[in-house]
Amino acid sequence: MSVNILIRFNPAKPKAGEEVRVQIVAQHPMEPGTRRDASGKTIPADHITELVVTFDGKPIAVVRPGPGTSANPLFAFKMRAAKAGQLKVNLKDLAGNSGEKTADLALA
Amino acid sequence: MRRFYLCFLLALVAQVSGQTGQPYITPELQQLILAGGKNYSDALLKQAADQAMCSRYQNRLPAEVLASFIEEQRKTIKYPANGKLMGDWKNGDVIYNTIARGNCFSCHVGSPRNIGGNVGPSLEKYGQRGTSEAVQRYTYEVIYNTWAYFPCTVMYRFGHNGLLKPEEIADVVAYLLDPASDFNTKPALRR
Amino acid sequence: MARLWRLAVVALAFLVPLAIAQEDDPIKEAEKQKRQLLEQSGVLPSDLFVEQGERLFKAKRGPKQASLEACDFGRGPGKLEGVVGRLPRYFFDTRRVEDLDSRIRTCMIRLQGFRPEEIRRSEVVAIAFYLASLSNEKLVTITPLMPQEKRLYELGEKLFYLRAGPRDMSCATCHVTYVGRRAGVLPYSDLLNDKRVASHWPAFRYSNDQAWTMADRIRACYTVLGMPAPDFYSEPIIALTLFMNVQARGGKMDLPGFIR
Numbered sequence: 001m002s003v004n005i006l007i008r009f010n011p012a013k014p015k016a017g018e019e020v021r022v023q024i025v026a027q028h029p030m031e032p033g034t035r036r037d038a039s040g041k042t043i044p045a046d047h048i049t050e051l052v053v054t055f056d057g058k059p060i061a062v063v064r065p066g067p068g069t070s071a072n073p074l075f076a077f078k079m080r081a082a083k084a085g086q087l088k089v090n091l092k093d094l095a096g097n098s099g100e101k102t103a104d105l106a107l108a
Numbered sequence: 109m110r111r112f113y114l115c116f117l118l119a120l121v122a123q124v125s126g127q128t129g130q131p132y133i134t135p136e137l138q139q140l141i142l143a144g145g146k147n148y149s150d151a152l153l154k155q156a157a158d159q160a161m162c163s164r165y166q167n168r169l170p171a172e173v174l175a176s177f178i179e180e181q182r183k184t185i186k187y188p189a190n191g192k193l194m195g196d197w198k199n200g201d202v203i204y205n206t207i208a209r210g211n212c213f214s215c216h217v218g219s220p221r222n223i224g225g226n227v228g229p230s231l232e233k234y235g236q237r238g239t240s241e242a243v244q245r246y247t248y249e250v251i252y253n254t255w256a257y258f259p260c261t262v263m264y265r266f267g268h269n270g271l272l273k274p275e276e277i278a279d280v281v282a283y284l285l286d287p288a289s290d291f292n293t294k295p296a297l298r299r
Numbered sequence: 300m301a302r303l304w305r306l307a308v309v310a311l312a313f314l315v316p317l318a319i320a321q322e323d324d325p326i327k328e329a330e331k332q333k334r335q336l337l338e339q340s341g342v343l344p345s346d347l348f349v350e351q352g353e354r355l356f357k358a359k360r361g362p363k364q365a366s367l368e369a370c371d372f373g374r375g376p377g378k379l380e381g382v383v384g385r386l387p388r389y390f391f392d393t394r395r396v397e398d399l400d401s402r403i404r405t406c407m408i409r410l411q412g413f414r415p416e417e418i419r420r421s422e423v424v425a426i427a428f429y430l431a432s433l434s435n436e437k438l439v440t441i442t443p444l445m446p447q448e449k450r451l452y453e454l455g456e457k458l459f460y461l462r463a464g465p466r467d468m469s470c471a472t473c474h475v476t477y478v479g480r481r482a483g484v485l486p487y488s489d490l491l492n493d494k495r496v497a498s499h500w501p502a503f504r505y506s507n508d509q510a511w512t513m514a515d516r517i518r519a520c521y522t523v524l525g526m527p528a529p530d531f532y533s534e535p536i537i538a539l540t541l542f543m544n545v546q547a548r549g550g551k552m553d554l555p556g557f558i559r
Contacts, residue, residue, distance in 0.1 A: 004351055004354070006347065006350060008342055009341075010341050023340055023341035023342055027350075027351065074340045074342065076341070132461065133461070136450075136454060137454055140451075140458065141535060143534035144529030144530055144533045144535035144536070145529060145530040147527035148527045148530070148535070151526045154463065155461065155462070159462045159467055162467070163462045214483060215482050225481050225483065226481055227480040227481070255467075260462075262467075262468070262473075262476060264466045269465040
């Protein structure tokens with residue numbers, strides 16, 4: 001099953017050389033494995049283990065979330081919009097599911 | 109002959125408008141409600157005649173039905189077995205300030221423990237009214253069945269609908285009127 | 300000089316209530332929260348549901364392996380823009396008046412072959428969010444014209460004003476008789492006159508982090524009324540929705556909604 005990912009740039013169309021914020025949201029329950037359900041049974045762990053961000057094929061960020069990261073997590077970081085290109089996000093989780101999303105960064 | 113027909117017509121109209129038995133829930137509305145599921149329809153179809161009147165007249169009862177309506181509401185009021193209209197204010201404090209019980213603070217300002225709402229009038233310094241028998245009786249009766257004083261108002265009819273027992277209502281009366289009660293010795297919490 | 304001071308005081312007297320009023324209008328407060336959230340994270344929670352709904356809508360699913368793209372939401376199969384502002388309405392294929400939720404369910408059964416018990420509420424909500432996003436900034440144009448729509452509107456109105464239960468309450472108790480008053484955090488919204496109220500469903504409620512449609516809202520209200528809620532996709536929900544949406548006719552929809 002593939003995990004839903006949303007990517008936003010802020011500003012949406014930065015000027016060349018301007019700092020741009022990349023905001024990535026993954027739709028995932030991120031169960032830590034320590035919570036219990038209504039009957040008292042432990043809910044098994046199910047969270048994202050690795051999220052890799054590449055820009056035109058070059059890796060620019062790797063995140064390894066743990067059980068402490070909340071559901072539907074937001075990953076945000078700043079980068080310099082040196083040139084237009086394609087941002088790609090790949091992730092995988094404990095259950096073996098993966099997600100992939102691309103977004104084109106255009107310059108103003 | 110015409111006069112007879114006119115009188116007959118007027119009598120008929122008077123009969124129909126004064127009829128409290130006319131159902132608010134018509135057969136068609138009943139069918140709609142049944143489509144909502146068993147639990148839903150069981151609850152709604154139990155609508156009482158007085159609830160139906162308030163629904164039909166959208167809470168503004170016409171003058172000709174008002175007097176009998178209020179009388180019927182008064183008749184439902186029951187008092188505590190020991191005859192005491194003021195009980196234990198400490199218990200009344202809990203009832204007043206607990207959402208699952210009286211939940212009075214949600215609509216009324218006055219509690220020193222919870223910010224009050226403004227759906228109902230402020231009860232701040234309610235104890236200033238004193239503890240005469242008349243004041244106790246009025247307070248008790250409004251809480252038991254508010255429609256005896258304010259027909260079709262929104263306040264729950266705590267005693268009539270079984271939400272609070274007569275003894276619990278007496279406790280709330282004490283919370284409001286007892287000069288030693290926190291309600292009267294501490295300032296009301298405001299927004 | 301004295302006149303200037305007086306003028307300043309008068310001006311302040313006008314502005315201060317305005318400032319407080321701004322805070323007290325829950326819809327304005329929600330707009331402020333939405334702006335802040337967008338600034339901080341760039342994504343609204345509703346975006347996730349919209350995206351999920353779009354995937355569910357376009358994927359070939361169910362025993363018939365079909366998408367929902369052929370579903371008629373009131374403008375004909377495949378035409379989705381602005382449909383939320385025209386629902387509930389009468390549909391000839393089912394011969395009943397249907398709202399957004401029940402229409403999605405109907406198409407999942409008829410087009411995709413799902414059995415009624417296989418319909419998952421979370422999927423219906425996601426698809427509703429997707430369709431809502433396609434009605435954003437469009438006008439509410441709903442007008443009961445078919446006799447079935449007119450009849451259901453009247454019944455919905457009666458149901459709206461029906462007082463029952465241990466609390467003697469109806470929908471109108473809060474939203475008409477005591478409109479503007481407050482028994483908790485939020486003042487009761489003016490359903491009959493404020494066109495923003497009924498038209499902001501489906502919405503994301505940031506007070507409990509949940510995505511709700513109008514059906515969820517109606518069912519939650521019945522809990523407040525002290526009565527059991529009507530079943531999902533049932534006639535009473537459609538009747539009440541029809542009555543309320545007509546009150547919002549002419550309003551511009553802000554969808555998916557973002558509210559407390």
